[in-house]
Amino acid sequence: MNDGQFGPRLTIDGTRFRLWAPAAKRVDVMLAQPHAMTRGEDGWFTADIAGVTTGARYKFRIDDEIDVPDPASAFQPDDVFGPSEVIDHKAHPWRAADWRGRPWQEAVILEAHVGTFTPQGTYSAMIERLDHLVETGITALELMPLADFAGSRNWGYDGVLWYAPESAYGRPEDLKALIDAAHLRGLMVMLDVVYNHFGPEGNYLGRYAPSFFTDAHTPWGGAIDYRVGQVRAFAIENAVSWLRDYRFDGLRLDAVNAIVEPGGLSLLHDISAAAGKLAAETGRHIHLVLENGDNRASLLDADEDPPQGKYRAQWNDDYHHAWRVLMTGEKQGYYVDYQQAPISDIARSLASGFVYQGEPSAFRGGRRGEPSGHLAPTAFINFVQNHDQIGNRALGDRLESTADVRAIEAGLTVLLLSPSIPMLFMGEEWGSKSPFPFFCDFGGDLADAVRKGRRVELAWAYEAYGDEVPDALDRSSRDAAVLDWNEPTTPAAQKRLTLVRDLLKIRRKEIIPRLANATFGEASADENRLLTAHWRMGDGAMLWLLANLSEQAISHPPDQSAGTLIWGSELGDSVPPWTVLWRIG
Structure with missing residues (x-):
C-alpha cells in the first residue's frame, strides 16, 4: 500500500501504523480504543495492530493532549480535521493496465481546476468532459493541486495533507477512475504539487515534529527544512506516491524558487531521480516540469529520459507577460519588466526560451535568469493564459474581457504551432468568459486576515472597482468560476473552438512528428x-x-x-x- 517510510502499511493480519514525531513523548493510535505506539530511533513511533484493514479510520493522540490526522493520510473523508482512512492503493482494478504514457513532444496541455471544471466539481463529473478534450486536440490534462485543504473550496495551494486527494471532489478511487478514463482515451494526466509550504489551517506538524520547519519564511508561511532527512523523504515519497499509486503521468512543481534550501541541498534533483527510477522500473513516460521565477535553465533537460535529476520543462511566464503587455498594455506588478518593447520580448522568447536570461529585472530588483537558447524548444511550456494570470487579477477576468479578439486569436495561432509545448487554461479553447477569481473557505480570524491582506495587496483595485472585487471567502466567488458548458454552443465560442481544433490538427500532423531534436x-x-x-x-x-x-x-x-x-x-x-x-x- 505504501512503500515508503510514511503512512500506514497493510500487513498479513492487520496494519502497521507509523508516525515521525520527534518532539512527542507518547503517541497512541486512536481506533475504537487507543493503542500505544512504540518509540524507536530518530523519533519514529510504530504500532502493529491485528484486524485493522482497508477502510479503518484512525487518528494519532500526541502526549494525551491532542488528536491529529496522519500527515501521510491517504484520505480524509471528513476533511483535514477528521480521522484518516486506511486505503489499499494496490487493490484498484485499473482498466488501462497497459498504459505507458506518451512522449513529451506530444504534449498539448489543458490546465484545469477540479472544483470548477464542472458544476458538480468532482473527479467523477470530469470524466464526462474528457471526450471534449480529445476532440479538441488536447493530449495532457493538468490538474491544479489536490492535496487535502481545509474547507470545501480552494485553488489547492493551501494543502496540508499532501498524500490525501481533496475529499470535497470525491474519494481516491474516484480520482483513479478519472485518470483511468483519461488513459483509455489516450490522455496523459499531470498533477500540480506544492513543496514550498503547507497551508495555514489544519497542519499540526509543528506540534510534534517542529524540525519540519526553519526560521525562514516563504510568502505563504514557514519554510520547510529539507536539510532534515525525514522531511526530505516526506516530499520525495509524496511525489512518487502520486506517480505510482494514482498513475499520474507527471508532476508540475509549484514555485520552486520559494523552496528554501539552506546549504544548497537539491531537493529537486532527488525528486527527479526518484521519479526516474520509477519510470525505468515500469517502462512509463514520466514528465516532471517546474514553475520557477528564477528562470534557472540549468535545471531543465527536455530529452533526459527517464528523469535523472533534471526536469522536462518550465512554465514560461516571460512568454505570457510579453503577450499580455502587447495585447492589453498592462502595467501593474511584474508587467513593468516588459514595457519597453513587448514585441521584442516575444521574439526573444521564441528564439531562445526565456526573456530574462541574466538581465536586470526592475520588478525583482536584481538580475534574473540563465541563458536558455541551448535547450530544446520543448523545455518551455508557453501560454497566453493560466490560473495565476487570470486568478491573481483583482476581478479574476480572462483575456476575453480586455483584449481584442483578433489579438487573442493571433496569439493562439502563434502559441499552438510553435515548437514549444503549448498550454491552455480550461475553457480557453472556446474563449470562455467565466472569471477565475481567487477563492478559499477559511473561517474565523484566518478568514478575516485573508480579507484584510487582499485589501492591502489590491488597494488600487478596491479603489477602482469597489464592491466589484470578489470576496475570496464568499461561495459566490467559487460559483462564478464554474465553467459554463452551454457556452461552447454559441456562435462566437464555436468559431474559437474551430480555430483551436484546426490549429491542433496541423500541430499533430506537421509539428509533433518533427519535434524530437528540434x-x-x-x-x-x-x-x-x-x-x-x-x-x-x-x-x-x-x-x-x-x-x-x-x-x-x-x-x-x-x-x-x-x-x-x-x-x-x-x-x-x-x-x-x-x-x-x-x-x-
Whole structure:
C-alpha cells in the first residue's frame, strides 16, 4: 500500500501504523480504543495492530493532549480535521493496465481546476468532459493541486495533507477512475504539487515534529527544512506516491524558487531521480516540469529520459507577460519588466526560451535568469493564459474581457504551432468568459486576515472597482468560476473552438512528428510589430513564422520563406493586421 517510510502499511493480519514525531513523548493510535505506539530511533513511533484493514479510520493522540490526522493520510473523508482512512492503493482494478504514457513532444496541455471544471466539481463529473478534450486536440490534462485543504473550496495551494486527494471532489478511487478514463482515451494526466509550504489551517506538524520547519519564511508561511532527512523523504515519497499509486503521468512543481534550501541541498534533483527510477522500473513516460521565477535553465533537460535529476520543462511566464503587455498594455506588478518593447520580448522568447536570461529585472530588483537558447524548444511550456494570470487579477477576468479578439486569436495561432509545448487554461479553447477569481473557505480570524491582506495587496483595485472585487471567502466567488458548458454552443465560442481544433490538427500532423531534436533558430521584430522567426526541426526541415501583431497593415515584400504554407493565406505586398502565417519545408 505504501512503500515508503510514511503512512500506514497493510500487513498479513492487520496494519502497521507509523508516525515521525520527534518532539512527542507518547503517541497512541486512536481506533475504537487507543493503542500505544512504540518509540524507536530518530523519533519514529510504530504500532502493529491485528484486524485493522482497508477502510479503518484512525487518528494519532500526541502526549494525551491532542488528536491529529496522519500527515501521510491517504484520505480524509471528513476533511483535514477528521480521522484518516486506511486505503489499499494496490487493490484498484485499473482498466488501462497497459498504459505507458506518451512522449513529451506530444504534449498539448489543458490546465484545469477540479472544483470548477464542472458544476458538480468532482473527479467523477470530469470524466464526462474528457471526450471534449480529445476532440479538441488536447493530449495532457493538468490538474491544479489536490492535496487535502481545509474547507470545501480552494485553488489547492493551501494543502496540508499532501498524500490525501481533496475529499470535497470525491474519494481516491474516484480520482483513479478519472485518470483511468483519461488513459483509455489516450490522455496523459499531470498533477500540480506544492513543496514550498503547507497551508495555514489544519497542519499540526509543528506540534510534534517542529524540525519540519526553519526560521525562514516563504510568502505563504514557514519554510520547510529539507536539510532534515525525514522531511526530505516526506516530499520525495509524496511525489512518487502520486506517480505510482494514482498513475499520474507527471508532476508540475509549484514555485520552486520559494523552496528554501539552506546549504544548497537539491531537493529537486532527488525528486527527479526518484521519479526516474520509477519510470525505468515500469517502462512509463514520466514528465516532471517546474514553475520557477528564477528562470534557472540549468535545471531543465527536455530529452533526459527517464528523469535523472533534471526536469522536462518550465512554465514560461516571460512568454505570457510579453503577450499580455502587447495585447492589453498592462502595467501593474511584474508587467513593468516588459514595457519597453513587448514585441521584442516575444521574439526573444521564441528564439531562445526565456526573456530574462541574466538581465536586470526592475520588478525583482536584481538580475534574473540563465541563458536558455541551448535547450530544446520543448523545455518551455508557453501560454497566453493560466490560473495565476487570470486568478491573481483583482476581478479574476480572462483575456476575453480586455483584449481584442483578433489579438487573442493571433496569439493562439502563434502559441499552438510553435515548437514549444503549448498550454491552455480550461475553457480557453472556446474563449470562455467565466472569471477565475481567487477563492478559499477559511473561517474565523484566518478568514478575516485573508480579507484584510487582499485589501492591502489590491488597494488600487478596491479603489477602482469597489464592491466589484470578489470576496475570496464568499461561495459566490467559487460559483462564478464554474465553467459554463452551454457556452461552447454559441456562435462566437464555436468559431474559437474551430480555430483551436484546426490549429491542433496541423500541430499533430506537421509539428509533433518533427519535434524530437528540434532546436531554436532566430526571431526578430521591427518597430511596426512585424514578427519573423524560424526553427530547425528534428527531421532537418525549417519551420517559419511571419506575423503582423499590430492593428495596421504593414507593407512587406512578398513572403520569400521556403517551404509549404501550413497556416494562413498567400500575401501580396502587405500583411493585414493580426495576420499569422506558418510555413514548413
